[in-house]
Amino acid sequence: MSLRLTAFTLFPRFFEPFLEEGVFSRGLKQGLLAFDCVNPRDFAEDVRRTVDGHPVGGGDGMVLLPDVCSRALDSVQSPETIVIHVSPGGKIFNNVWAKHFAETAKHVVFLCGRYAGFDHRFVSARSHHEFSIGDFVLSGGEPAAVCMMDSISRFVPGVLGNAQSASADSFEDGLLEAPQYTHPHEFAGQEVPKVLLSGHHAEISRFRRIEQIRRTAQQRPDLLLQLWNTLSRSEQKMAEAIWKSGCGKTVTRSASR
Ligand SMILES: C[S@@+](CC[C@H](N)C(=O)[O-])C[C@H]1O[C@@H](n2cnc3c(N)ncnc32)[C@H](O)[C@@H]1O
Numbered sequence: 296m297s298l299r300l301t302a303f304t305l306f307p308r309f310f311e312p313f314l315e316e317g318v319f320s321r322g323l324k325q326g327l328l329a330f331d332c333v334n335p336r337d338f339a340e341d342v343r344r345t346v347d348g349h350p351v352g353g354g355d356g357m358v359l360l361p362d363v364c365s366r367a368l369d370s371v372q373s374p375e376t377i378v379i380h381v382s383p384g385g386k387i388f389n390n391v392w393a394k395h396f397a398e399t400a401k402h403v404v405f406l407c408g409r410y411a412g413f414d415h416r417f418v419s420a421r422s423h424h425e426f427s428i429g430d431f432v433l434s435g436g437e438p439a440a441v442c443m444m445d446s447i448s449r450f451v452p453g454v455l456g457n458a459q460s461a462s463a464d465s466f467e468d469g470l471l472e473a474p475q476y477t478h479p480h481e482f483a484g485q486e487v488p489k490v491l492l493s494g495h496h497a498e499i500s501r502f503r504r505i506e507q508i509r510r511t512a513q514q515r516p517d518l519l520l521q522l523w524n525t526l527s528r529s530e531q532k533m534a535e536a537i538w539k540s541g542c543g544k545t546v547t548r549s550a551s552r
Contacts, residue, residue: 356411407436
């Protein structure tokens with residue numbers, strides 16, 4: 296059974312490069328993923344194929360028409376369809392959600408807004424989730440939908456193949472990934488850490504765990520604080536020392552919870 300992903304979009308051509316390259320394209324070729332688009336413009340009923348109207352109450356930008364959008368969504372939706380409103384006003388999409396949809400969904404539709412977005416009545420009546428990809432505003436939902444589709448596809452069994460795995464990636468154990476190195480052993484005056492050349496697997500794992508804690512403390516104290524009670528006392532001390540030295544971003548433990 297493949298996972299079907301549908302982009303609800305006024306600009307279906309936006310997705311073409313994404314279908315032709317990389318992991319997502321391989322998933323399509325292997326039949327593990329299916330992709331299609333629905334364009335609300337095809338469901339407009341006037342000669343000019345109008346999809347938007349002026350905001351009621353005044354204001355800038357045009358709002359996508361709820362009746363036209365509903366007809367478009369009807370054409371692809373079935374009882375098993377999950378509808379995601381892609382929006383800066385949504386919860387931040389993350390790996391936990393990506394894995395959830397990869398494991399539980401059969402068909403996901405991504406409502407990609409344009410202009411001032413959708414009429415609220417359409418998304419409130421028809422969407423199950425509202426997700427953002429960050430605290431910034433894009434001019435359309437398509438780049439955000441590509442991000443979500445790509446991250447979901449990585450958790451569909453078989454899509455990454457044996458050579459790659461999501462299990463050592465950032466966020467898998469709640470931490471950022473440890474820094475990675477390849478050849479040459481010396482570059483720009485910096486050497487690959489000696490322990491990684493030792494072949495000693497236990498030492499390498501220990502080193503990587505320390506580096507994960509260090510990097511997460513520096514870059515994403517919010518993530519580390521969520522795991523605080525699962526860290527060893529020495530890991531907690533290391534994080535506290537990083538924060539005390541001013542190397543990390545300042546977050547108070549109570550503020551982040
Ligand atoms: C110009 S934006 C509309 C912004 C909307 N007026 C607001 O302030 O919330 C057009 C569309 O881009 C998409 N979009 C913009 N920023 C996004 C973000 N950070 N995450 C997800 N989708 C986003 C949404 O689909 C939105 O309807």
